[in-house]
Amino acid sequence: SFTIFVTHRTHVKLNPHTNEYALTTDLSESMVTLFDVVAVPGCNVFNPGWASLFKNKNVYIVYDNDYPRTNPKTGSPIESAGYAGSKRVTQILCANKGSVPKGVGYLRWGDEGQSHSQAFPDGHDVRDHIVGTGTSPEDRMGAVADIVARLENVPYEWVEQGAVQQEVKSVGVKECNTHAELIAAWKKAMLWGEGLESALNAMLASCMSTMLVGDQLWMKIYGPPSCGKSTLCEAISTSNHVYAKSSFRGFLSGAKAGEDGEDTSMVTKVNGKTLVTKDGDTLLQLPNLGQVLSEGRDIYDGATRANYRTGKDVDYLGIRMTWILCGTSSLRQLDQSELGARFLDCVIMDGIDDALEDAVLTKVAHRSERNMSQIAGLDLDSHQDSEMTEAMRLTGGYVDFLRNNAVDLMAQTTMSESAKSICARLGKFTAIMRARPSERQKENAEREFAARLTSQLTRLAKCTAVVMNEPSVGLKALKQTHKIALDTSRGVTYDIVRLMFNSKVYDNRDGWDHSAMAILLNKSKEDIAKLLRFLKDINAVEYVRIKRGNVTGPAQWRLTDGLFNLYKYIHIDMLRS
Numbered sequence: 001s002f003t004i005f006v007t008h009r010t011h012v013k014l015n016p017h018t019n020e021y022a023l024t025t026d027l028s029e030s031m032v033t034l035f036d037v038v039a040v041p042g043c044n045v046f047n048p049g050w051a052s053l054f055k056n057k058n059v060y061i062v063y064d065n066d067y068p069r070t071n072p073k074t075g076s077p078i079e080s081a082g083y084a085g086s087k088r089v090t091q092i093l094c095a096n097k098g099s100v101p102k103g104v105g106y107l108r109w110g111d112e113g114q115s116h117s118q119a120f121p122d123g124h125d126v127r128d129h130i131v132g133t134g135t136s137p138e139d140r141m142g143a144v145a146d147i148v149a150r151l152e153n154v155p156y157e158w159v160e161q162g163a164v165q166q167e168v169k170s171v172g173v174k175e176c177n178t179h180a181e182l183i184a185a186w187k188k189a190m191l192w193g194e195g196l197e198s199a200l201n202a203m204l205a206s207c208m209s210t211m212l213v214g215d216q217l218w219m220k221i222y223g224p225p226s227c228g229k230s231t232l233c234e235a236i237s238t239s240n241h242v243y244a245k246s247s248f249r250g251f252l253s254g255a256k257a258g259e260d261g262e263d264t265s266m267v268t269k270v271n272g273k274t275l276v277t278k279d280g281d282t283l284l285q286l287p288n289l290g291q292v293l294s295e296g297r298d299i300y301d302g303a304t305r306a307n308y309r310t311g312k313d314v315d316y317l318g319i320r321m322t323w324i325l326c327g328t329s330s331l332r333q334l335d336q337s338e339l340g341a342r343f344l345d346c347v348i349m350d351g352i353d354d355a356l357e358d359a360v361l362t363k364v365a366h367r368s369e370r371n372m373s374q375i376a377g378l379d380l381d382s383h384q385d386s387e388m389t390e391a392m393r394l395t396g397g398y399v400d401f402l403r404n405n406a407v408d409l410m411a412q413t414t415m416s417e418s419a420k421s422i423c424a425r426l427g428k429f430t431a432i433m434r435a436r437p438s439e440r441q442k443e444n445a446e447r448e449f450a451a452r453l454t455s456q457l458t459r460l461a462k463c464t465a466v467v468m469n470e471p472s473v474g475l476k477a478l479k480q481t482h483k484i485a486l487d488t489s490r491g492v493t494y495d496i497v498r499l500m501f502n503s504k505v506y507d508n509r510d511g512w513d514h515s516a517m518a519i520l521l522n523k524s525k526e527d528i529a530k531l532l533r534f535l536k537d538i539n540a541v542e543y544v545r546i547k548r549g550n551v552t553g554p555a556q557w558r559l560t561d562g563l564f565n566l567y568k569y570i571h572i573d574m575l576r577s
Contacts, residue, residue, distance in 0.1 A: 011023070011024055011025070011026075011027060011030030011031065011032055012024070012030060012031050012141050012144045013026075013029045013030050013031060014031060021141055021144065021145045022141075023137050023138075023141060031144075035060075038050075038053065038054075043063045043064070043066075043081050043082050043084075043085030043086075044081065044085060046085070046088065046089045046092055047264075048092050048095075049264075051092055051093050051095075051099050052099045054093055054099070054101040055099040055100070055101065056101065056102050057101050057102055058101065058102050058103045058104075058105070059093065059101045059103070059104050059105070060104075060105045060106065060107065060151055061085075061086045061089050061090065061104070061105070061106040061107065061154075062106070062107045062126055063081075063082035063083075063085050063086055063106075063107065063125075064081075064082045064123050064124060064125045065082065065109035065116050065117055065120045065121070065122070065123065065124040065125070066080040066081040066082040066083070066116060066122060066123060067080055067116055067122040068080045068115070068116070069081075071285075079115065080115045080116045082109075082115075082116070083108075083115035083116065086106040086107075086154065087154075087158050090104050090106070090154045090158040090159060091158060094158075094159045103153070104153070104154045104158075104159065105151050105152060105153050105154060106151070106152070106154050107126075107147065107150055107151055108150055108151075108152055109124070109150065126147060129143050129146070129147060130143040130144065130147070173238050173239060173393050173394075173395075173396030173397040173399075173400060174390070174393035174394050174396070174397045175397045175401070176394040176395075176397035176398040176401060177397075177398070177401045178469060179398075179467060179468045179469045180469070181394065182391075182394050182395060182398050183197065185387070185390050185391040185394050186200070186391045186395075188387045188390075188391070189385065189387040189388040189390070189391040190228065190231070190388070190391075193349075195223070195227075195347070195348040195349045196227075196228050196232070196348060198346060198348070198480060198483060198484075199221050199223075199229065199232060199346050199348050200232055200395075201464055201467050201468065201480055202219050202221070202344075202346045202460070202464075202480070202484060203219065203221070203232060203233075203236050203324050204236075204398065204399065204402060204463075204467045205217060205460055205463035205464050205466075205467050206218070206219045206274060206322045206323075206324055206463075207236065207239070207241060207242065207274045207322065207324075207399050207402060207403060208399075208402040208403060208406050208409075208463050208466065208467065209322060209406075209459055209463050210241070210272065210273065210274055210320055210321070210322045210403065211272065211320055211403075211406065212406060212407075212410065212459075214455060214459060215452055215455040215456050215459060216300055216320070216321065216322050216323075216342075217322055217344070217456060217459050217460060217463065218300065218322060218323045218324075218325070218342050218343045218344065219322075219323070219324050219325070219343065219344055219345075219346055220280070220325045220326075220327075220331055220334075220343045220344070220345045220346070221324065221325070221326040221327075221346050221348065222326075222327065222328065222329055222331065222332075222345060222346070222347045222348065222487075223326075223328070223347065223348035223349055224328065224349065225328070227348050227349055228348065229278070229326045229327075229348060230278045230279075230326065231388075232326075232395075233276050233278035233324070233326055234278070234392060235391065235392040235395035235396065236274070236276055236324070236395060236396070236399060237276050237396075238392055238393060238395065238396030238399075239395075239396040239397075239399035239400050239403075240400070241272075241273055241274060241399055241400060241403045242273060242274045242275075242276055242399065243269055243270050243273040243274065243275050243276070244275075244276045244277075244278070245266075245275065245276070245277060246277065246278060246279050246282070247277075247279070247282045247283075248266060248292075249286065249288065249292070250266070250288060250291060250292050250295060251265065251266045251267040251270070251292070251295040251296065251299060251304070252265050252266075252267060252295055252304065252306045252316075253265045253266065265306075265316075267295075267299060267304065267316050267319065268316070270299075270321045271316075271319050271320065271321060272320055272321070273321065274321070274322045274323070274324060275321055275322070275323045275324070276324045276326075277323070277324070277325050277326065278326045279326070279327065280325040280326055280327035280331050281327040281328055281330050281331065283325075283331075283334070284330060284331070284333060284334075293334065296323070296342070297342060299316075299319050299321055300321075300342045302317070302318060302319050302320065303315070303316065303317045303318070303319060304316050304319065323343075325343065332345075332490075332491070341434065341448070342452075343488075344456055344457070344460065344484050344485075344487075344488050345484065345487040345488040345490070346483075346484050346487055347487045347490075402466070402467065406466075409466045410462065410463075410466060412471070413462060413465050413466050413470070413471060413472060413473070414471070414472040414473070415458075415461070415462050415465075415472065415473040416472070416473065419461060419473045419474075419478060420458060422478060422481075422482075422574060423454055423457045423458040423461055423481065424450075424454050424458075425566065425569060425570065425574075426453075426454075426457050426481065426482065426485040426570065427450040427451075427453035427454030427455075427456075427457050427458075427485075428450040428453075428454070428566065429485065429489065429566055429567070429570050430450070430453050430457075430485050430488050430489045431447055431448050431449070431450035431453050432447060432493070432497075432538070432540055432563065432566075433488075433489035433490075433491065433493050433494045433497065434448075434488065434489060434491060434493065435447035435448070435493060435534070435535075435538060435540075436491075436493070436531075436534070437530060437531065437534040446538065447538050453488075457481055457484075457485055460480075460481050460484060461473050461477050461478060461480075461481040462477070464476075464477040464480045464481065465477035482570075482574070482575075485570075486570075492521070492523065492527075492531060493531065493535065493540075495521050496517065496521065496528070496531065496532070496535070496541075497540070497541075497559065497563065497567060498567075499512070499517060499520065499521065500512060500541070500557070500558060500559045501559060501564065501567050501568070501571075504558070504559070504564070505568075510546045510556070510558055511544065511546050511556025511557055511558040512556055512557050512558070513554070513556055513557075514528050514529045514532055514557060517532075517557070532557055539560055539562065539563075540559070540560060540563050541557050541558065541559055541560060541563070542557070542558060542559075542560050543555055543556070543557055544556065544558060546558075
C-alpha cells in the first residue's frame with residue numbers, strides 16, 4: 001500500500017460523505033493514517049516470506065508506468081515490468097495458505113485493457129505524478145485524487161492463479177514402492193513411450209543418488225515443446241526431496257532473514273535435495289550465466305566459497321545437490337568440456353515423429369473435449385485428469401521411497417565386473433565425442449579425462465537398476481545407460497566419427513577429404529578442418545596418404561585404430577552381446 005504526502009505540512013483528507021478530497025493540517029484526519037508503507041527494491045523483487053505481513057489487510061500494489069519491451073534475441077514482446085510485477089506479487093500473496101490478504105488492488109496506469117499509458121513517460125511513478133503537476137497544494141491534491149482513481153481490484157485470474165499455486169504446493173504424494181505400478185499409472189494418464197520412460201527413469205535415478213557418496217548425477221532432459229518433459233518435472237516436484245525453481249539468478253546471495261536470521265541463499269535451500277528446472281532455456285538469457293555455471297560447478301564438487309560485497313566471507317561445505325535441467329536442444333550451449341561438463345543428457349525424442357504425434361493428438365483431443373464439461377476450481381483435481389493427478393502423486397511417492405531407502409536398496413543390487421567395464425568404455429567414448437577445441441588457448445589440445453564420466457555412468461546404471469526394481473545391473477539398466485551415453489555424445493564430433501566409421505565398414509572407404517565432409521555435415525570447411533586438426537592432436541583421427549596398389553592417393557582423414565575399435569564395440573559388439 002502507499003502513503004501520499006502533498007507538502008511537508010499539508011496533507012489530504014477524504015470526506016466519506018461527499019467522497020471529495022480536501023486539504024488538512026490535522027495529521028489524524030489525513031490519508032496518512034489510513035495506509036502503511038511497505039517499500040521493495042524494484043518490481044522484480046518480492047520475497048514470499050514477506051507475505052505474512054499482509055494477512056487480512058487490504059493491499060494496493062503501486063508500481064511504475066513501465067513500457068513493454070522486446071526480447072533482444074527472439075524479438076518477441078516482453079510484458080511491462082510494473083504490470084508483470086503486480087501480477088507476480090498478487091500470485092505470491094494468494095499462494096500463501098493461511099496468510100492471504102483481505103483484498104488486493106493495483107495501480108493501473110493504462111486505460112481499459114492496457115498495462116501502461118503512453119500519456120506518461122516510461123518509468124513514470126507516483127512521485128513523478130504528484131511533483132510534476134505543480135507546486136501548489138491544490139495541484140498536488142488533484143494528483144492524489146487522480147492516483148486513487150486509478151486504483152482498482154486486480155483481475156480475478158491473478159488471484160486464482162495464486163490459489164492454484166497454493167494447492168499445487170500442498171498436492172501431496174501417494175505411497176508407491178514399485179516401478180511397475182508407477183509406469184502403469186503413467187500409461188493411463190498419457191500416451192507413454194520409450195523416450196518418456198527413459199527420461200522419467202533418469203530423473204528418478206538422479207533424485208535417488210543425491211545423498212549417496214560419490215560424483216553427483218546431474219541430468220539435462222531434452223525434447224521439443226509439448227513433448228511431456230514439463231509434466232514429468234511437475235510430477236517429480238511433488239516430493240519434499242525436490243526443490244523446483246523455474247528461474248533464478250544465482251546460488252549465492254548472502255541475504256539473511258532478519259538481522260540475525262538464517263542465510264536465505266539458494267545454495268542453503270537446495271542442499272540435500274534435487275533442483276528441478278523445467279524451463280532451462282531461460283538460463284541462456286541470464287547476463288551472469290557464466291557466474292551461475294561457475295557456482296554450479298563448485299556445488300557439484302561439494303563446496304563453494306563466497307565473498308560478499310559486505311566484506312563477509314562464507315564457506316558452504318558438504319553440499320549435496322542433484323540437478324535436473326529440462327529444455328530444448330538450445331541447452332547444449334551450456335556444455336563446456338574444457339571446464340568439465342557435469343551433466344549427462346537424455347533425449348526424449350529426436351524431432352517429431354508424424355505417427356506418434358497423430359496418436360498423441362488424438363488422445364489429447366478426446367481428453368480436452370471431456371474436460372470442457374468440468375469447471376476448474378482451487379483444487380488440483382479439477383485442473384487435470386484424475387489419471388494425471390494419480391500418476392503425479394505416485395511419482396512423488398516413489399521419489400520419497402527411493403530417497404528414504406537408498407542405502408538399503410543399493411546394497412541389495414549387484415553389479416558385475418563386465419557391467420562396470422561397459423560403463424568405463426562408455427565413459428571414455430563420451431569423453432572423446434564431446435571434446436572440442438579450447439576457446440581460451442591454442443597452445444595445447446586436450447580432452448577431459450574420462451574418470452568423472454565413468455563414475456557418473458556407473459552410478460546411473462546401478463541407480464537405474466534400483467529404480468526399475470532389478471536385482472542386478474542387467475540388460476535393461478545397461479540399455480538405458482547406453483542411450484544416455486550416446487545422447488550425451490551428440491554433436492559435430494560424433495557426426496564426424498560416425499561418418500568415417502560407416503563409410504569404412506559399409507562402403508569400404510578408407511578416408512575422407514575435409515571439404516567433402518563439410519558438405520555432407522552442412523558445416524563450413526574451416527570449422528571441419530579446425531575440428532579435425534584438434535581430433536588429430538588427441539589421437540582420435542589421423543591424416544594419411546592411402547596407397548592402393550602402386551598408386552598413392554591424396555592425403556585424407558580417417559579414424560585411428562583405437563577409436564575405430566571403441567566405436568565398433570559401443571555400437572555393434574556391445575549391442576550384439
